[in-house]
Amino acid sequence: MIAEFDFFGVYIAPFVVYALFAFALTVIIRSFLWKTGLIKLFWHLALFEVALYFSILCLLILYV
DSSP, rough: OOEEEEEEEEOHHHHHHHHHHHHHHHHHHHHHHHHTTTTGGOSSSHHHHHHHHHHHHHHHHHHO
């Protein structure tokens, strides 16, 4: 695991970087689901999006 990221002299915790990357992946997956129409299969859209974000974030933390 990486201890910290150096961003122009400012040290950033890896969790922040993972959270931002998970957000970007969530936006990409959401846009794909909207364009294909698969988003209509989910009952509670907001709950699905939050669960998708946290699932991606947990996978990034575990495997990166």
